[in-house]
Each structure stands twice: as structure tokens, then as C-alpha cells.
Amino acid sequence: MLVDKMANIMRSMFFTFIFAPWVLSASARQHYHGAHSRKDIQLNEDAYLESRFKRDVTTVTDSDYDSDSVFLPADAAEDTAPGTADDLPTCLLCVCLTGSVYCEEVVPDMTSVPALPKETAYLYARYNKIKKITAKDFEDIVTLRRIDLTGNLISEIEDGAFLKLTLLEDLSLAENQLVKLPMLPAKLISFNANHNHLKTKGVKANAFKKLTKIVNLFLAHNELEAVPQIPETVRIxxxxxxxxxxxxxxxxxxxxxxxxxxxxxxEIRLDGNPVNLAQYPNSFTCLKSLPIGRYH
Structure with missing residues (x-):
């Protein structure tokens, strides 16, 4: 009986002085490590978000572009009036694929040519509110082969704006407000200036003379009083x-x-002009087919 009582006392002392403190200590260590683990996770998440933010706002350099990959966001255009597309990087407003940039009907309004990735070959910036083409807009994008600026508000193009584009083959300035044409790059194959306000005095006599590869020339729906000098290569x-x-x-x-x-x-289309083609029979003797137009 006495032995059993002594054994119970010993078990109580062991629990009170040895086991209980060990349990509490282990629990404290678990809580400590758990708290630190959660803190480490939070710190890691904060560091990740900070690195993402810094990466997103870091200016992209020329070396960041690779012709075999999708374009990263280009530098933002120069500061202009707040609330316009010029405040944002091009590839946040446009669709940038390898070699191509699509900026069509951009919201907020795009009022100038956006800053383009260096390797851009095809630019489609149709139906925006671009008002002017400057000599600096394309000076560093020598890889351009096609520019389509149809449906803007362009009324002025600075001299030399396209002259450095030695690979440019297709240029559309249709549906704008041009009253005169700039000098055009020599390798153009297709040029479209339909639906502008061009008059003969706004088209230099040699405007198309140096275009030795031009095939398609579209100058319809303008205010021309005479036919400009047409290169031998033109088919349409x-x-x-x-x-x-x-x-x-x-x-x-x-x-x-x-x-x-x-x-x-x-193909020559002269319909919708006041000229009576029947009065000029000797003007078509070299052609394979008569022009489309009024003959009576």
C-alpha cells in the first residue's frame, strides 16, 4: 500500500517538474517556428511583389528585344497632355507580336506615332487621331517594311519622315487630311493616299519619279487637277x-x-473626273486597255 502511494507521488512529480515543462517548451518552439515561417513567407511574397513592380517599371533597353521572341513593352512616348495614349508604353496599348505592332482604334486617344520596338517591320496604326508625322517618328526603325496609318487626322508630314526607311515597301496614308505629299522612299511597291485633300500643287512633279519599283498607286478621292508623272512600273x-x-x-x-x-x-481609273476622255484619243495609243472614265 505504501509502495503504491509512493509510486503515485513520483509520477506526479515527474509530470509536474519534467514532462509539463517539456511540453510547454515544445509548444513554444512550434509556435515560434510557425510564426517565423509565416513571417518568412510574407517577407518572400513582399520581396516578389517588389521585384515584379521594379521589373514592370524598369525601362526596356535595346538589348531586351529579341527578333525571335514576343516584344516586351517599349519605352513610353514623350510626355504630352494627360489622359492620352502617349502617356503609356506602346505595348500596353497595342498588340505587339514578333515584328508587328497593331495599334488600331486605341483608347485613350492616340494622337502621335507611338514609340516602336527597334525590330518593328509592320506597323498598323489605323483609325486613331494622329495629327502629324515628324522626322523623328521613324528615324530609328529602319526595319520597317509596311506602315498603315489609314483613318487618322494627319495634315502634316515633315520632310524626310520616311526617307531613312530604305526597306519600306507599303505605305498607306489613306483617309487623312493631307494637302501635300512628302518625299517617298525609293523602294515603295504600293502607295495609298486615297481620300485626302491633295491638289496638284501639293504633289511635286517628281514625287513618284524615283519610285522605280512602284506597282500600285492610289490617289483617288482627292482634289488633283492633273495626272502626276507616273513611273513605268505602275500597273494599277x-x-x-x-x-x-x-x-x-x-x-x-x-x-x-x-x-x-x-x-x-x-488598270487606270479616271471615272468621277470632269475630263471627257473621248477628246484625247492619242493619249491612250500605248496602253493595252482604255482608262475607266467618261467618254461622252
Missing amino acids: LHLQNNNISSISDDTFCKGNNTYYIRPNMN
């Missing part, structure tokens, strides 16, 4: 709905050479 010429009232034997042919044939010209 659209001049409908202008103010052309007369043509000459040298407009399309060579009046002093009755044997001359213009082999490339397949």
Missing part, C-alpha cells in the same frame, strides 16, 4: 473622283513616238 493607277479636266499625249504615252507601248499598265 487609281485617280477616280478628283478634279482632272484634261490630259495630254504625254500623260501616259510618248506623243513623239507612235511605236511606244506601255507594257505594265493594266
Whole structure:
């Protein structure tokens, strides 16, 4: 009996002085490590978010672009009036794929040519509110092959704006407010200036003379009073709905050479002009087909 009582006392002392403190200590260690683990996780998350933020706002350098990958956001354009697209990086407003930038009907309004990735070959910036093309807009983007600025508010293009684009083959300035044309790059294959306010005085006599590869020339729905000098390479010429009232034997042919044939010209549209083509029969003797227009 006495032995059992002594054993119970010993068990109580062991629990009170040895086991209980050990349990409390272990619990405290677990709580401590748990708290520190949660703190470490939070610190790691904070560090991750901070690094993401810094990465997002860091300016992208030229070396960041790779022609075989999707473009990263380009530098933001110069500061302009608040609330315009020019306040934001191009590739946040536009769709940037390898070699191509699509900026169509951008919201908020895009009022100038956006800053482009260096390797841009195709720019589609249609139906925005771009008002002016400056000499600096494309000076560093020598890889451009196609520019489509249809449906903007462009009324002015600075001299030399396109002259450094030695690879440019397709340029559309249709549906703008141009009253004169700039100098155009020599390798153009297709040029579209339909639906502007071009008059003959705004198109230099040699505006197209140096375009030795031009095939498609679209100048319809303007205010031209005469047919400009057309290169031999042109196959399709659209001049409908202008103010052309007369043509000459040298407009399309060579009046002093009755044997001359213009082999490339397949389509000429002069409909919607005040000119009566029947009055100029010698003007078409070199053509494979008659121009489309009024003959009575």
C-alpha cells in the first residue's frame, strides 16, 4: 500500500517538474517556428511583389528585344497632355507580336506615332487621331517594311519622315487630311493616299519619279487637277473622283513616238473626273486597255 502511494507521488512529480515543462517548451518552439515561417513567407511574397513592380517599371533597353521572341513593352512616348495614349508604353496599348505592332482604334486617344520596338517591320496604326508625322517618328526603325496609318487626322508630314526607311515597301496614308505629299522612299511597291485633300500643287512633279519599283498607286478621292508623272512600273493607277479636266499625249504615252507601248499598265481609273476622255484619243495609243472614265 505504501509502495503504491509512493509510486503515485513520483509520477506526479515527474509530470509536474519534467514532462509539463517539456511540453510547454515544445509548444513554444512550434509556435515560434510557425510564426517565423509565416513571417518568412510574407517577407518572400513582399520581396516578389517588389521585384515584379521594379521589373514592370524598369525601362526596356535595346538589348531586351529579341527578333525571335514576343516584344516586351517599349519605352513610353514623350510626355504630352494627360489622359492620352502617349502617356503609356506602346505595348500596353497595342498588340505587339514578333515584328508587328497593331495599334488600331486605341483608347485613350492616340494622337502621335507611338514609340516602336527597334525590330518593328509592320506597323498598323489605323483609325486613331494622329495629327502629324515628324522626322523623328521613324528615324530609328529602319526595319520597317509596311506602315498603315489609314483613318487618322494627319495634315502634316515633315520632310524626310520616311526617307531613312530604305526597306519600306507599303505605305498607306489613306483617309487623312493631307494637302501635300512628302518625299517617298525609293523602294515603295504600293502607295495609298486615297481620300485626302491633295491638289496638284501639293504633289511635286517628281514625287513618284524615283519610285522605280512602284506597282500600285492610289490617289483617288482627292482634289488633283492633273495626272502626276507616273513611273513605268505602275500597273494599277487609281485617280477616280478628283478634279482632272484634261490630259495630254504625254500623260501616259510618248506623243513623239507612235511605236511606244506601255507594257505594265493594266488598270487606270479616271471615272468621277470632269475630263471627257473621248477628246484625247492619242493619249491612250500605248496602253493595252482604255482608262475607266467618261467618254461622252
